[in-house]
Amino acid sequence: MAxxxxxxxxxxxxxxFKAIHGIDLKIEDGEFTVLVGPSGCGKSTLLRMIAGLxxxxxxxxxxxxxxxxxxxxxxxxxxxxxxxxxxxxHMNNYDNMAYGLKNRGYSKAEIDTKVREAARILQxxxxxxxxxxxxxxGQRQRVAMGRAIVRQPKVFxxxxxxxxxxxxxxxxxxxxxxxxxxxxGITSVYVTHDQVEAMTLADxxxxxxxxxxxxxxxxxDIYEKPASQFVAGFIGSPAMNFLKGxxxxxxxxxxxxxxxxxxxxHDIEAGRDVTVGIxxxxxxxxxxxxxxxxxxxxxxxxxxxxxxxxxxxxANADNVTLRLQGTHQFKKGEKLSLSVPVDKIHLFDIESGxxx
Amino acid sequence: MKRVQFEHSAVPYLFxxxxxxxxxIFFLWPAAQALYQSFLLEDAFxxxxxxxxxxxxxxxxxxxxxxxxxxxxxxxxxxxxVLSIAISLFLAVRADEVIRGAKSYKTLLMWGYAxxxxxxxxxxxxxxxxxxxDLYMAFNSFGFEFNHIQNANDAAFVVILIAVWKQVSVxxxxxxxxxxxxxxxxxxxATLDCKSPERRFWTITFPxxxxxxxxxxxxxxTYAFFETFGIIDVSxxxxxxxxxxxxxxKVYVDxxxxxxxxGSAAQSVLLMIMVSVLTVxxxxxxxxxxxx
Numbered sequence: 118m119a120x121x122x123x124x125x126x127x128x129x130x131x132x133x134f135k136a137i138h139g140i141d142l143k144i145e146d147g148e149f150t151v152l153v154g155p156s157g158c159g160k161s162t163l164l165r166m167i168a169g170l171x172x173x174x175x176x177x178x179x180x181x182x183x184x185x186x187x188x189x190x191x192x193x194x195x196x197x198x199x200x201x202x203x204x205x206x207h208m209n210n211y212d213n214m215a216y217g218l219k220n221r222g223y224s225k226a227e228i229d230t231k232v233r234e235a236a237r238i239l240q241x242x243x244x245x246x247x248x249x250x251x252x253x254x255g256q257r258q259r260v261a262m263g264r265a266i267v268r269q270p271k272v273f274x275x276x277x278x279x280x281x282x283x284x285x286x287x288x289x290x291x292x293x294x295x296x297x298x299x300x301x302g303i304t305s306v307y308v309t310h311d312q313v314e315a316m317t318l319a320d321x322x323x324x325x326x327x328x329x330x331x332x333x334x335x336x337x338d339i340y341e342k343p344a345s346q347f348v349a350g351f352i353g354s355p356a357m358n359f360l361k362g363x364x365x366x367x368x369x370x371x372x373x374x375x376x377x378x379x380x381x382x383h384d385i386e387a388g389r390d391v392t393v394g395i396x397x398x399x400x401x402x403x404x405x406x407x408x409x410x411x412x413x414x415x416x417x418x419x420x421x422x423x424x425x426x427x428x429x430x431x432a433n434a435d436n437v438t439l440r441l442q443g444t445h446q447f448k449k450g451e452k453l454s455l456s457v458p459v460d461k462i463h464l465f466d467i468e469s470g471x472x473x
Numbered sequence: 474m475k476r477v478q479f480e481h482s483a484v485p486y487l488f489x490x491x492x493x494x495x496x497x498i499f500f501l502w503p504a505a506q507a508l509y510q511s512f513l514l515e516d517a518f519x520x521x522x523x524x525x526x527x528x529x530x531x532x533x534x535x536x537x538x539x540x541x542x543x544x545x546x547x548x549x550x551x552x553x554x555v556l557s558i559a560i561s562l563f564l565a566v567r568a569d570e571v572i573r574g575a576k577s578y579k580t581l582l583m584w585g586y587a588x589x590x591x592x593x594x595x596x597x598x599x600x601x602x603x604x605x606x607d608l609y610m611a612f613n614s615f616g617f618e619f620n621h622i623q624n625a626n627d628a629a630f631v632v633i634l635i636a637v638w639k640q641v642s643v644x645x646x647x648x649x650x651x652x653x654x655x656x657x658x659x660x661x662x663a664t665l666d667c668k669s670p671e672r673r674f675w676t677i678t679f680p681x682x683x684x685x686x687x688x689x690x691x692x693x694x695t696y697a698f699f700e701t702f703g704i705i706d707v708s709x710x711x712x713x714x715x716x717x718x719x720x721x722x723k724v725y726v727d728x729x730x731x732x733x734x735x736g737s738a739a740q741s742v743l744l745m746i747m748v749s750v751l752t753v754x755x756x757x758x759x760x761x762x763x764x765x
Binding site: 168169170189190191192195196197199200201203204205206207216217220264 | 656658659661662663664665666667668669672676677680681683
């Protein structure tokens, strides 16, 4: 039960590289916050700064209004789940979970109660006497979770905990983590590069890029109103389509490709060059000639429940991705006619990439 | 399951032949010779010999000089192994923490590896030379009445010091690579679970180094038993009065300098038995406690 506050937290490495450029953030009690971004964006560094595994070179990080910049990791009352589990290979699973409690001076009986309770929650009761290497990946990750929950810490930190698991297990564990977090109500910070994990787990999502928090908000907010072209391209799969456009003189239209006019509902100056963003799922397939956007099929991926078509649009053959429900048969080179609802058009500044 | 059958050919035997040949010439044949000779009594000039059954063994086991040498060997080996393992472990842990200039530290600490035991003995000799040895002078100027030429304990100190110094670099390399083999995230998980670095070392790092430590224990005991011959021969030559002669050195002194081939052979047979027992003991009882 705790809040985590970041006040202009910064990280500059000794070689001068600035990994984190001053982040302000308040994580509420019991909130599940997900840090998402491409590799090298500083999301893991930020998590490790909260954990105390990386020093904070400027600014402050507080847990429950207590500044923890100089507090040792073990005294921050946090628990972390690592990507490669980081279990102690020479200890059995019981001792792995008990280790943190032993070092905090709990009695044998208390430790036993806590470890068995955690093992019960995570269905590890039959594996307590075994060594980590005798378990499967999913079970190991459970032990790592157990090691975190036995201590009932103020904050849970997850560093890409599911990326070493296979696809099916990942989905199961994702649900399990969400379930567990809601049940225990412990403030959590979760780092991932997987946007499905990010969207499904987060109460609040922080999209990071180049050591900066590009956008902070609920997953749906971020999906519907991405603050920048980067966020728009990163959240959503397949990625949003971007086209060069020019706002028409009457401000009611934007021109893309070879003079294709799309309706616009933005308050924006006439004649401005912009980047137009359209999500693949927001393009609608119409009968021949009825849509304003006409594009030729380059490649099709059929996933059963949906079909992805990669199209060439306009004279420059700009790539446009189309996502349709159900199965569709398209021939290579077939011309498709598409339209897009006016409220699904995103505009971004060409220079800064900011949402307009 | 059906076993894969290869056609029999002479090729595999050809491949192992050089090794078999080397083992036969340099180990099996001399060992058989030693065993045979240990039952013989030879005159001083090697002109005649007589089969005497176990008399050589009786003589060796009842001689006070052999018992003393055996005790010295055990004490010497244990001290050399334990000290060189402890010191190198300490150095490796420290060197592993260093970030700036790590490479130079590591290279400097490994340097000793390139020194051959007799050279190490020679260096020790110079440092403990009563006329110009720096360490000899230093000890005496601090008020110790240090005299390794007359005092058995001081002499033992000198050979142990040289032997440990020589071995530290070897152990250091193994410990350092062992430490680097411990996943960083495991150590980080431990820093979240345990505040005290000492406790963390003894509960996480050291157990994970156990395979390395066990391996080094075997290597170091063998080293102390056999390879220190060069150090002893160059530095003290077993003086004063055979008090720093290990069993191996005594075999050489009695056999090749004292020309008592039978007695020397009996000693080497006993040595062989001792080493076999030690090896079995090590693998049986210590390795069990080692986590791999």
